[in-house]
Each structure stands twice: as C-alpha cells, then as structure tokens.
Amino acid sequence: MDMGGINPAILIASLMVASVPIILAALGELVVEKAGVLNLGVEGMMIMGAICGFATAVATQNPYLGFLGGAAGAACLSLVFAVLTQVFLANQVATGLALTLFGLGLSSLIGQSYVGIKPPLTGTVPLGPLAEIPFLGPILFDHDWMVYVSIIACGAVWAVLKYTRMGLVLRAVGESHDAAHALGYKVVRIRVLAILFGGALAGLGGAYISLVRVPQWTDGITAGAGWIALAIVVFASWKPWRILLGAYLFGGITVLQLNLQAAGARIPVEYLSMSPYLITILVLVIMSSGKGKAALNAPAALGQNFHASR
C-alpha cells in the first residue's frame, strides 16, 4: 500500500489528528463571525489555551482537566476582546490583532517554568476490535477522544445554527444588528456569549497541540494554526461541514509536507506551507466573482460595531 514511502492509512490517520486544533478553533470563530463579530485573535487565544491547558494538566496530572483549563484560559482572554469591542466599541480588527500579540507574550511568560516538562498522556478511546480492521481501523477507530469531539462539535454547531431558535437569533444578530435590536434581542449579550464560546473552542484546540500533538511546551507552539483557522472559516464560506473538509485538506497538506520531507521528495517545503493560504485566496476570488455578498454567505454585519442609539 505504500506510495513513494508514504502509507496512505497512516497519512489519513495522522491528518485527522493534525487537523483537530484547526477544526476546533475554526468552529469557534465561525460561531463568532455568524454573530457578526470578527475576532482576529484566534492565534493568541489558541496559545493561551495551549499554556493554560498544559499548566492545568501538569498540576492536576489529569489531561481532561487540562483541556477544561485550556478552554477556560482562552475564554478569559476572549473576554478581554469582548469587553473592548462590545462595551467600549473598540475597532475589532485592531483589537483582535492586539489580542494575538498579547496572547503570544503572556503565554511565553506563564510558560517559562514549563519548558522541558512532559504532560500526562491522553489515551486513545478503546474501541476494541474495531481498531483491528485493516486500513479502516487505524483511520477511523484508533484515535484519542478529542478527534471524535471535534467531529461531533462540527455536527452540533451545524444543527444548532440550522435548526434551533438560538441559532436563528445568532444568525439574525450577525445579519443586521439594528433589526435584531428593534425586535428586542440583546445584541451585545448574544455577541459576548458567542465570543466566549469561540474563545473556549480555540482554547481546546490550543490545549490539544500542547497536550497531544507535540506534547510539550515551547514558545510559539501553535505556529500559525490560528491564522489557518481564520482562513478556513472564509474558505468554508461560514458552513460548519465545509470547515471539516477544509481543515482535513489543510491538515493533510501539513502532514504531507512532513511525510514528503521524510520520503526525500524534491518539492521545497515552503511551497506546501504557503499552499493553504494560496488556496484560501483562490477560493475567495472564485466565490466573490459569483453573485456578490449573498453567494459569499458572509454575515452582513460582520465586523461592524453595534451601538444602540436611542
């Protein structure tokens, strides 16, 4: 089954693992953007999740509490963003960028004493004989539980946005905050909650990097995953299932690039690391050449601050 020294089953299995942080962060950002808020601080929130999760897991020797700690830490950071943009009406783009820089610095400060420590292991979900199935077994049934959580989260976000009243109100707020306000919905409250949810998911993604993917703490451990997550939200044109697709595609490229290096292929690695962004730009061009904003499916009030005048 080898193709030039690369085993496809292992490649697919490892791309599923590689894309978990991106899926989680991108799903969180999708919910935030569906509520009409553009939070460019995903990278900062992820790395805060990575260090907070790592620290909690090391302190409690429990990886599950570690993930919770990561989500809580990143949600706290996103609360800063929420207060600045929703209460003090700061510019969302500038605040989001500042949040990333702040998160990178703060995580590095907190992480100083954690360099070189091993976190507790996150085990695989025991699915018994299923994992023994040739080819499909290692791809589908031999993962840690966060891989399954990320896929279930995708379905849950999709169902909530499409079928529940909560999802409808969230989309309405992102579509036109003035109309939502006129109907009596609490625009600021809904947006703050969405931002917190986005922060928590980004934190989970970050914790997955430091607890499972790597697993150790080094400065700048997320290495741009937050930016890829932001790109994927646009690539997916704000649709949850397409986030899964996009994340697997981009996660696949990351894994492929490592495998190709190992296999001694002659493509420079830099081309592959550029490709997610190039593809995003291409997708954007193709989508916007369609029927304008409607085809883009972008929330109409994205990035606009809301202030209830009168």
Next chain:
Amino acid sequence: MTGTPTTTAPRPELLAVQGVTKAYPGVVANSDVSFSIAEGEVHALLGENGAGKSTLVKMIYGLVKPDSGQMRFRGQPYQPSEPKAARASGVAMVFQHFSLFEALSVAENVALGMENPPPMRELSGRIKSVSEAYGLPLDPGRMVGDLSAGERQRVEIIRCLLQNPKLLIMDEPTSVLTPQEVDILFTTLRKLASEGTAILYISHKLEEIRALCDEATILRRGKVVATCTPRDRSAREMAELMVGATLTPPARAALPKGDTALEVTGLSVNSPIPFGMSLKDVNFRVARGEVLGIAGVAGNGQDELLLALSGELRTEPGAVKINGKPMGATGPNARRAAGLVAAPEERLGHAAAPDMTLVENALLSGVVRKSLVKNGFIDWAATGRFAAEIVKDFDVRTPGTHVAARALSGGNLQKFVVGRELSQTPSVIVINQPTWGVDAAAAASIRQAILDRAAEGAAVVVISQDLDELLEIADMFAALNTGRLTKPRPVEGLTIDEIGLMMGGAHGMEVAHVGH
C-alpha cells in the same frame, strides 16, 4: 386648534397615553403628550419629520423609556421595559425602515418576531394561510433579500398578525408602495379594524389619512397641537396644523425647451449592490430647462441609475451623452467637468463623508467645477467661502462650516448636499430623493431651487418615491420598474391610475381582493 370630542359611538378604550415626556440631550422629543385609542379605531399620528412621532411609538413598543408620564393599556398601567413585554401585552409594530434580515427566509424572519414560534413547518403553513386570508400572499421559503419592497412589508405585517395583536403600530407604511399596493394595504387594515384591532397609523401623507383614519392626533415639535377627525378636515387644513404656517407651492415659469443636454440610450448595467436591480435598456433624453421625474418603488433600479449617470458605474461610452459628448465610460470628475452634477439618496456615507467637516465635504464634490485646487494645493479660503455660501443660500442650520457632516440633522445635511450640487452652475442635475426626510418648508425651498436651476437652463433628472413631489416639479414623467424605464410622458394629463400602472401596478397581488 381645539379638539373635537374623540368618539361618537362609545368604544372601550384600548390605550391611553397621559402626559408623556421624553428628552434627549439637546432636544425634547416629546413634551407632555396625551392621546387615547379605542378598540377597533384607526388613529393617525400626524406630524413633520422630527415632530416626535417615532419616539412616541417607540415608547409604546418598549424600545424607549419615557422620562415621565403614564400609559394605560386595556385599563391596566402599561410600562413595557422591552419590546418582548409590549408584544406580550398585544402591541405589534411594523417599522418604517424594515426590521428584516435579507439573508434569512420569510419564515425565519417571522419566527424572529414572535415570542414562542411553532416549529418551522407548522409556521410556514400558518404564514401561508394567514397571508392569503388577508390578501397578502407570501411564500414562506423565499429569501427576504429577493423580495420587492411591498412584499417585504407584507412579511412584517404577517409577523405582527400571527400574534393576534390588539394594537398594530404602522410607521409610514406607504412610503415604499405603489398606489395599487396602498389600496390593498388599506383593505387589509380596514378588515383588521373591523375585527377589533386598533391601528396607530403614522404618516405625513394627508390624503391617505383622510381615506383611512377615524381620528388624528397632530404633533409639532414634540407637542400635541391638535386632534381632529380627518374626514371632516381638508388636507390643507391638516397640513397647516402640522407645519404651523401657511404653505406656498413652488412657482415656475413656463419655459421654451432648449437642446438635449442629457441623452441616455440603451443603458444596461449590472447592479454592483447586493440584492440590487440591474438596469435593462434604459432610454431617455432631457432638454435644457426640462425636469424629468422618475418614479418607482424603492429597489427597482433607482440607485443603479444614479450611479450610472454620476459616473460611479461605467458603461458603453455612447450610453450616456452629456451635451452631445459620449461620456458613458468616464468617471464622476470628468462628468462634473462636462457639467453633470449628482446627489445620491444616501446622505451619510455616499453624498457626504460623515466625519469630515462641511468645508471638506464641499471640497470633495466642488473641486472640479469651482477650481478649488491650485497647482496641487487646496485653496482652503475659496473652499471655505463656497461652503459658507451653501450654508447661507440653502438655510442650513449648523453652528458653523467646521462641524462634521455627521453632526447635522438629516434634513439640514440634505439641504447641504443638494445645495452643494446646485451651487456649481451645472448644465445637467441628477438627484435621487431630493427631499427625503426634510420638513415641508425646507422641501419647498429645495424644490424651488431645483426649478430655478431649470429656469436658468439646466436639464434636471429627479428620481423620487414621492409622487406628489414629482407631479409638482416635473415636466416629463417616467417610472422605473424592475430595472426598466417606461417611456417618458408629459406630466400634464396623467392620472394616478396610469402612474400606478407605469410603476408596475400591484406585484403578484391577484389574490389580493379575496379578503374584501
């Protein structure tokens, strides 16, 4: 100015407003306002823009809290803290600027305005049946962004009706409708009133109020100045109560027509606006001294036509000819140099940069024709004089020319942006909605200024949704309907029915008369 007794046949009182006052920093929106509505009554709230009508209904709907005063609803003290509470009490509202979500479906929009909406499938069925019962057919699955203005309003009305309101508030509902659509709306409203629903109807269109309403409360500068029975008063009497002064219609001299100054042939262009309307084969010509009035329900290509004429949208060179020269492929500055000035509908953000001062805004459009830049440097002295001249000539009420455009009230900013274009000695003038949101006295002076420019030999295109305005100032009349322009006809001899048909009649309203 004395009130007549409110009800002849005693009907139970539904809503009583007593001594309500609401002040914003710098302006008292409502001062000691009192009136009452009986069950099944159609009550008009009449007043100029800025008279405080919208603030008053927002208090009734719970969007704004009064500073003082009481309200009673069905005999109980009524103090809605938010729209949810108002809806729970049985108050529903159709907004002036639609409170709809374009990217959501009709059913989703309706669900958002309800407290406990049933599951989507059941809701869709109810939307269908209620909308047909009231002669306002709607497809629950369609995207609101794809609907016409009349259909969008139906969505709002249906949203209200599904909650069986006791009081339905309508804020300027007819400003976006064709005359036929207005008739259908009135049929629906009368049917509702006969079923016992009270309607609070806000408008400044007096003939409509005379046709529909039982009682009227007239507001001026936040105070109740009169109550009357509209059927017993003439429109002119009510207008004078509303304005507090006698009105003089603009005067015009009959003029010989000059050469063709603006010629548009086969203009087709795709809309750059999301959910916009593309123009399809638009043809017309305007002579010097002539005013062409273009009517149409909002969203039928008005914005696109203005963009194509001003040069913001480029077309085939021959599609737009200014003084005989093909200018279709040139931008706004080249067209200004050739003599065409344009004033778009959207004041803040399109006609004026909100955070720039009036002087800077005067520069932005006046730079070409007023030669305000010398050797690459701005002549601020001349620009300041130009801005001061506009403020003086058009009676723009502002503390000075160095305030930001955003700080002016809508009507004053409108006077400024229209004045800025008219002051550039243009040979072709294109204006979209010249008097939108401007009070009657200022509107009269803007119309007079437009007629004066025409008398001086300018060709004028006025795009407006206000039919009365067009009939008052235009020589020729045409209507935009789904991006096509009807053949211009002389205004003299046109009937309101013909105009309605030119505007596209009633869209998809064949079933509309069932409910009668």
